[in-house]
Amino acid sequence: MSNEMNYAKMSPAEVRALIRKQEITCPTTGMCDGYAQGNLVILPKALAWDFLLYCQRNPRPCPLLEVIDAGSREFAEFAPGSDVATDLPKYRVYEHGELTGEYTDVSKFFEQRDDLVSFLIGCSFSFESALLEADVPVRQIEEGVNVPMYDTNVPCRSAGVFHGNMVVSMRPIPYRQVSTAVAITAAMPRVHGAPLQIGFPEAIGIKDIAHPDYGDPVTIKEGEVPVFWPCGVTPQNAVMRSKPDFCITHAPGHMFISDIKNVSLKY
Amino acid sequence: MSNEMNYAKMSPAEVRALIRKQEITCPTTGMCDGYAQGNLVILPKALAWDFLLYCQRNPRPCPLLEVIDAGSREFAEFAPGSDVATDLPKYRVYEHGELTGEYTDVSKFFEQRDDLVSFLIGCSFSFESALLEADVPVRQIEEGVNVPMYDTNVPCRSAGVFHGNMVVSMRPIPYRQVSTAVAITAAMPRVHGAPLQIGFPEAIGIKDIAHPDYGDPVTIKEGEVPVFWPCGVTPQNAVMRSKPDFCITHAPGHMFISDIKNVSLKY
Numbered sequence: 285m286s287n288e289m290n291y292a293k294m295s296p297a298e299v300r301a302l303i304r305k306q307e308i309t310c311p312t313t314g315m316c317d318g319y320a321q322g323n324l325v326i327l328p329k330a331l332a333w334d335f336l337l338y339c340q341r342n343p344r345p346c347p348l349l350e351v352i353d354a355g356s357r358e359f360a361e362f363a364p365g366s367d368v369a370t371d372l373p374k375y376r377v378y379e380h381g382e383l384t385g386e387y388t389d390v391s392k393f394f395e396q397r398d399d400l401v402s403f404l405i406g407c408s409f410s411f412e413s414a415l416l417e418a419d420v421p422v423r424q425i426e427e428g429v430n431v432p433m434y435d436t437n438v439p440c441r442s443a444g445v446f447h448g449n450m451v452v453s454m455r456p457i458p459y460r461q462v463s464t465a466v467a468i469t470a471a472m473p474r475v476h477g478a479p480l481q482i483g484f485p486e487a488i489g490i491k492d493i494a495h496p497d498y499g500d501p502v503t504i505k506e507g508e509v510p511v512f513w514p515c516g517v518t519p520q521n522a523v524m525r526s527k528p529d530f531c532i533t534h535a536p537g538h539m540f541i542s543d544i545k546n547v548s549l550k551y
Numbered sequence: 552m553s554n555e556m557n558y559a560k561m562s563p564a565e566v567r568a569l570i571r572k573q574e575i576t577c578p579t580t581g582m583c584d585g586y587a588q589g590n591l592v593i594l595p596k597a598l599a600w601d602f603l604l605y606c607q608r609n610p611r612p613c614p615l616l617e618v619i620d621a622g623s624r625e626f627a628e629f630a631p632g633s634d635v636a637t638d639l640p641k642y643r644v645y646e647h648g649e650l651t652g653e654y655t656d657v658s659k660f661f662e663q664r665d666d667l668v669s670f671l672i673g674c675s676f677s678f679e680s681a682l683l684e685a686d687v688p689v690r691q692i693e694e695g696v697n698v699p700m701y702d703t704n705v706p707c708r709s710a711g712v713f714h715g716n717m718v719v720s721m722r723p724i725p726y727r728q729v730s731t732a733v734a735i736t737a738a739m740p741r742v743h744g745a746p747l748q749i750g751f752p753e754a755i756g757i758k759d760i761a762h763p764d765y766g767d768p769v770t771i772k773e774g775e776v777p778v779f780w781p782c783g784v785t786p787q788n789a790v791m792r793s794k795p796d797f798c799i800t801h802a803p804g805h806m807f808i809s810d811i812k813n814v815s816l817k818y
Binding site: 336441 | 599600603604607608615617618620628708710711740
């Protein structure tokens with residue numbers, strides 16, 4: 285098993301086992317075709333109430349898939365038998381808001397303290413897979429770059445220490461496919477749902493579409509409309525802004541691969 | 552304003568004002584046509600994490616509409632200007648799992664302690680209104696009784712002190728309208744969503760459909776199928792079973808009337 289083509293056809297449990305053995309340490313893009321991947325946020329229990337409330341109040345940018353008990357390491361609903369401390373290829377650890385290290389295994393932190401609460405958050409990979417199946421183009425995949433993301437002037441609802449404006453990702457959609465793209469993603473509220481804005485970036489405070497605040501610019505072709513979806517960077521920013529004393533996240537692109545198929549997230 | 556017909560056409564803010572003045576102390580059924588009503592659970596902060604997690608893990612029986620900060624009394628998203636301590640016509644207070652009183656105003660409890668967290672939970676009134684609009688019959692309304700509800704053998708996911716099996720409500724649906732009823736309610740996940748079971752009560756552990764565990768029996772006519780939806784009694788039972796030191800709920804049928812229309816809960 286030496287290339288991504290093979291990983292695409294493997295089961296989530298097989299790939300997680302290889303990640304656990306550190307035989308896979310690269311980004312998970314394209315692995316386990318059809319299965320939902322998720323963003324990871326791990327916070328001490330003392331901050332978990334605020335964060336759970338923040339996600340409850342902002343389900344579009346922060347679609348919670350599963351939250352496990354303090355100290356537990358298994359996403360029992362989305363991936364029975366999984367170990368959140370070893371089954372992602374790369375983690376980032378932050379202390380007081382500063383990145384203090386990247387790890388391929390964060391077991392030692394769960395051994396040092398028993399108050400860590402793990403949050404699995406839905407990811408746009410899932411709806412992009414649904415768009416592609418309907419032949420709606422996903423430009424940043426075509427161009428092999430990161431999706432362009434923008435800060436907006438749309439405030440999230442605050443919860444305790446967590447606050448901030450929504451971040452959106454943008455995909456240019458051909459005129460005749462905009463309704464299709466809306467209908468497909470609206471049916472998947474557990475992975476960000478319908479677009480926040482269609483065609484008028486200035487209406488949500490985006491001044492220069494050619495210069496995204498995160499990720500890479502992509503080509504908008506003649507006859508295409510920029511469409512903006514709530515983005516998972518929103519909760520990540522809210523967490524970083526609060527400078528939590530301790531926090532673990534996935535490293536960008538190094539996601540948790542669940543046993544749940546993307547199509548199941550419609551129900 | 553002396554009868555329910557008038558209340559049906561009034562705005563939620565108008566009705567809440569009358570409730571606040573204790574000019575309305577009766578059940579809210581039929582009031583403010585088209586607007587979502589919700590169940591209320593108020594718990595001390597010490598239990599709120601477990602309960603929020605329980606709802607997050609069991610969104611079908613426990614569809615959270617809004618959760619407000621400890622000590623706050625306003626459902627700012629669902630009803631700006633509302634006061635959760637005065638705007639329901641009747642409350643029940645439980646101490647250590649025992650009903651210790653019914654009240655038309657619970658302000659004094661918010662004055663005595665600052666740690667009360669209020670949860671607004673979606674209610675089947677909302678999807679029943681959508682069913683009726685599509686000419687799908689709602690039997691218990693026709694017969695003027697409470698909806699029949701049953702204990703099942705379907706376990707909820709536990710969270711801390713909260714656990715138990717799902718409770719379902721039953722509506723008999725004519726054969727030719729079952730798909731319509733499923734499609735309509737599946738599109739409203741914030742108010743219980745699609746049925747849990749269609750036509751085979753024994754498959755979820757219901758032995759005697761003529762004798763519901765809660766509410767009243769209703770007539771199942773020739774050519775009708777019993778259809779079972781996740782029910783809001785589920786979280787209520789989980790709370791009572793845990794015997795919380797302190798808890799406030801709405802009195803049965805005396806709900807919180809929000810400013811959000813039922814149809815908006817589809818999005």
